[in-house]
Amino acid sequence: MNLEHVAIWTADLERLKAYYQQYFGGVPNGKYVNPQKAFQSYFLSFASGARLEIMHRPNIPANLNDTKGKQHQGIIHLAFGVETMAEVEEKALELRAAGYPILSGPRKTGDGYYEFETLDPDNNRIEVTTLYKAG
Missing domain, CATH: 3.10.180.10 (2,3-Dihydroxybiphenyl 1,2-Dioxygenase, domain 1)
Known part of the structure; x- marks a missing residue:
């Protein structure tokens, strides 16, 4: 069994896609859009075969991590x-x-x-x- 992908919510889908492309070589697929759910996403594939799904929906709360080292339970x-x-x-x-x-x-x-x-x-x-x- 292998880990298929990890997903991240974002407020700015295009900015996050560009970051993972530029700094980590992620190759995005075409944008998926579901207008009924106000949902958009990309899958980025990496040389190892790993994939990252970045997703946007307007009602998702902000990330609570910060630059001072504050962490929260869950995937870190x-x-x-x-x-x-x-x-x-x-x-x-x-x-x-x-x-x-x-x-x-x-x-x-x-x-x-x-x-x-x-x-x-x-x-x-x-x-x-x-x-x-x-x-």
């Missing part, structure tokens, strides 16, 4: 894997230069990863990570 982050520690550092620099906050890292974790945390335009937590070899 999406993790994007890269091949090297240098790629983790490069992505952190790229996102910081584009104005996105780096919440922690890049750093080595106790469970064998080198990673950093950031927020997407809707304050969804994102990790960029790779395995490191101690030594």
